[in-house]
Amino acid sequence: MNFNLKSDSVQNSNHLLLNPSVPKDSDFIKELRENSLLQVMDELESQVSDLIKLQNPSLKFTSFELKKQVEEFFDVEDRLTYGNWVYYPWKNALVRILPEEEFIAVRTARNKFKITQEEQDLLSTKKIGVIGLSVGQSVAIALAMERSFGELRIADFDTLELSNLNRIRTGLYNLGLKKTTIVAREIAEIDPYLKVTIFENGVSSESMDDFFTENGTLDLVIEECDSLEIKIETRIKAKNLGIPVLMDTSDRGMIDIERFDLEPNRMIFHGFLEKFGSESEILGLFAEKKVEILMSILDFENISSAGKYSMSQIGLTITNWPQPATTVMLGGAACAYYCRMVLTKKNQFSGRIYVDLDQYLEIPHES
Incomplete structure (x- = not known):
């Protein structure tokens, strides 16, 4: 948990970044998902679609072609362990996101080239x-x-x-x-x-x-x-x-x-x-x-x-x-x-x- 009281300061906010490839994190994700009141948001395919389009800017994918690209992506990457989950306790929500480097690339893609x-x-x-x-x-x-x-x-x-x-x-x-x-x-x-x-x-x-x-x-x-x-x-x-x-x-x-x-x-x-x-x-x-x-x-x-x-x-x-x-x-x-x-x-x-x-x-x- 990235929440560390230190004198008058607190490091990060009280959300949790969970890596499903780490056994203790994976166990906690499963525990959270057993809560019927928890909001689980897993839009990983959509984020991977954005990533594929970002990596192939000159290509114009049809919906079918993009879906096929996503399937092939997960032929290489294990969907169960790819990326991270974020737990927001104040929202009682668990959200699936891309790994950090890919997340940053996609989230800042529309900054370019106003920001290089x-x-x-x-x-x-x-x-x-x-x-x-x-x-x-x-x-x-x-x-x-x-x-x-x-x-x-x-x-x-x-x-x-x-x-x-x-x-x-x-x-x-x-x-x-x-x-x-x-x-x-x-x-x-x-x-x-x-x-x-x-x-x-x-x-x-x-x-x-x-x-x-x-x-x-x-x-x-x-x-x-x-x-x-x-x-x-x-x-x-x-x-x-x-x-x-x-x-x-x-x-x-x-x-x-x-x-x-x-x-x-x-x-x-x-x-x-x-x-x-x-x-x-x-x-x-x-x-x-x-x-x-x-x-x-x-x-x-x-x-x-x-x-x-x-x-x-x-x-x-x-x-x-x-x-x-x-x-x-x-x-x-x-x-x-x-x-x-x-x-x-x-x-x-x-x-x-x-x-x-x-x-x-x-x-x-x-x-």
Whole structure:
């Protein structure tokens, strides 16, 4: 079972990869299948069909020819022991899948050549950290779907609440569950071979070293948390380690990119906080200058008019910064895209990018 508690982290999610050619796994598969309530999904022939088509791209098979190819495939491979089974206890489901190498090839086939094989291989070696899993959920799922990492470390201390369902793509049955658990499970349902490490207590000053460096240093960090202190501390840590940081603000499609890997002396948040003193001094100013620091980080003059009005209403008619699903999903996809550009060395840009859909409707961003 790939579920290993270790300090504040959990290795992988609580699904089981079972190899039917291994006697103890085979016995457990048989035991599971004796449960009449278990959902058993065995679409191995369909996956092998996809594999055969992938390996013969210039051939156009008829249904009969493809069926014949699948039969011949299993004349060579033993169907009873070929591939793996995945057990999802939270779904009470057992699913048959291709072996890892073949599974990855088929699942990423429609990435080519927007993502080359060389890039896909490079991405499979990368370690990405995501802090904050409201907006961060969309980024994490997009990264998983494109298979843009070898390991994903996800951190959030919070549980799912009803008000989160305006922007987190999940179901009511997950209310009360840890956001880390929800994201890890969804990734496991997409690709059980991906490695996900969970920090279910979030990232703190005490756990930041483990998040950044335990079992290998991160290659990139996506910061989407609410805590100003952690936002600052994350960037100071990333700067010291030479790790790029990306952030989506869910307003005007703004993606923030800080290339500490290329510019080790670059000021955090592009120097927007320089007026408050040194990076270490800023951490001591939150009690008295929290609002001013936040406005500087967000670059208040460039926030949309709806965003500015919403901020004026926090604590009066609303409780938090608004994040509708369309802006969160757009930002999640854009952030995942720029992550891939950074990790495959196609982008050396530091600064802020606006994927602002309102500009095409001539909607002003200033009040």
